[in-house]
Amino acid sequence: MKKLCLAAVTAMALVGCSDNNNKEDDKAAAESVRGVTDTEIRIGGMHDLSGVFAAFSSPAVQVANDMFEEVNEQGGIHGRKIRYIVEDHAYQVPKATQAVNKLVSRDEVFAMLMSLGTPHNLAAFPIMDRNKVPSVLPLSLSRQMEEEGDFRYRYVLGPSYYEGVLQGVNRLVEDEGIEKICVMYIPSDFGEEVNQAVNDAADANDALTLAESSSHRPDESDFSGTLARLRDANCELVAVALPVRPIITVVATAKQMGWDDAKFIVSQAGFHSAVAAAPGGVTEGLYGVASWEDIVSRMTHVPEAEEWGKAYKEQYGELPSGGAVLGRVGAMLIINALREAGPDLTTESFLDALESLKFSDKVTGVETEMSETNHRAGSGIILSQVQDGIWRPVAEME
The missing domain is CATH 3.40.50.2300 (Response regulator)
Known part of the structure; x- marks a missing residue:
């Protein structure tokens, strides 16, 4: 399949002390970061791969893994490969609770990415917060994805x-x-x-x-x-x-x-x-x-979207959907943030990187500019209508 990643944001310079003892302390701290080793970064995700919202989760996971594989083939992020560990909750809250317990306690993931479902994420947040595991672009746009718990650890796709x-x-x-x-x-x-x-x-x-x-x-x-x-x-x-x-x-x-x-x-x-x-x-x-234009609509007038969509169809036998768009944006966001956080990766450096991210994607049309007070990857609302089998934008609203 044709490559799916955008060029990443240049990694920010991290200022460190020259004192040898401080270097040793920094090395020890890095070694103790949950989900992070010298060679790997473990990311978790709770998904609906077999339930009523599988149409969103399945393509999102596929696209994210394609992009992570590409990054890993190029040596990873600062020498570390991304491993995306996914659990299926079939849109059932009890299974979601079991999944997050496994991902946080046993797998010790560094962050949770694109977990699907509002009640499922709400059930997971207390477990994640106790272990300081960030929630990155859950496949839910409930207001609670931003408002429930510590805002510092909440990052969403766009308006609720x-x-x-x-x-x-x-x-x-x-x-x-x-x-x-x-x-x-x-x-x-x-x-x-x-x-x-x-x-x-x-x-x-x-x-x-x-x-x-x-x-x-x-x-x-x-x-x-x-x-x-x-x-x-x-x-x-x-x-x-x-x-x-x-x-x-x-x-x-x-x-x-x-x-x-x-x-x-x-x-x-x-x-x-x-x-x-x-x-x-x-x-x-x-x-x-x-908060985004449908990808099939963009394929009719944006060359980058058309190229990506054709590559997707060649591999998966169907046109990309909203789930594929979410997977692309989610993977791009976390890849860029991990690069921006630098080689001495910690949860705090990762969160700082998320809050400084600024990039755009011609394929999906999503433009991201986060800050300490804005944890939304996108902004604005588009009203679309099904016309000849395609979602066509009919109005843009702030």
């Missing part, structure tokens, strides 16, 4: 589910003159955050009414009764916070019922190429929010 859905809903309400809104969600931290965004949008707008809300199991597959109730309530816009497959089922069922005048919008968790490319064009017209 709440911010994305709130801004997307407000934009559609304004542009389309929508007066009645509804929401379908799973009763998890992720789903509740989307539900809260919809409620707050209605509360802040006297012309907008929350007509119906409905909670669902993550593996639910029959939505005909719920959609009939929402149609009877005259819902004009429905926010959907469900896994990938149920999202497709919801929109397809609405069309089968002849309910064509309602609009549907999904959060970043539903912004996936598989949703847009669903067979038969059943998701045509669906809206979605994210």
Whole structure:
């Protein structure tokens, strides 16, 4: 496969003392850093490789490992190779707790990268925090990924589910003159955050009414009764916070019922190429929010994205998805931060490096500029719509 890495940021100069005793102390400290040896850096990740959100985790892990392999073939980071240790929790919180215990206690990972799921990460944070293990770009955009625990150890992809859905809903309400809104969600931290965004949008707008809300199991597959109730309530816009497959089922069922005048919008968790490319064009017209442009859309007008996408398809037999984008950005971020942290790697030097990162990626369009007060790899919110099987940007919001 064609190489996936960007040129890394030049490693920052680390100022040290010339005193021999201090050098010995520094060497001893480096040797005691969890997850770090002279030849290896161990990174952990809890993923859904066999559950309802595997469409995000599986390509994210594949792309990250491709990029780590490339770096390792070139000698690693300051002589250390990256080992990404992944555990499958199948979107089950008890399994996530077991996974993080194993990764932190037995594998002694240096950091956690791209762990999927809001309740799963929240269950892991206390264990990670006790051992000072940073959370880097979890595959969750809940507000709690930044707000829960020590901010110094929290780094995320971009604006939260709440911010994305709130801004997307407000934009559609304004542009389309929508007066009645509804929401379908799973009763998890992720789903509740989307539900809260919809409620707050209605509360802040006297012309907008929350007509119906409905909670669902993550593996639910029959939505005909719920959609009939929402149609009877005259819902004009429905926010959907469900896994990938149920999202497709919801929109397809609405069309089968002849309910064509309602609009549907999904959060970043539903912004996936598989949703847009669903067979038969059943998701045509669906809206979605994210802090990045869909990679398939970028492939049509950005040469770097087209080249990367073709290489991905050659290796994996399909076009890249949102999960692949997340894997690329996550791997780039941690590779650049490890380089920037220098050869005398510690948790503190790594966190300092994260807070000083500034780079852009033409493939994904993500522009990163972190600081002590900004731990988001990206900014801004893009409202997209499925048009001819591709998520196409229709509005950009701050």
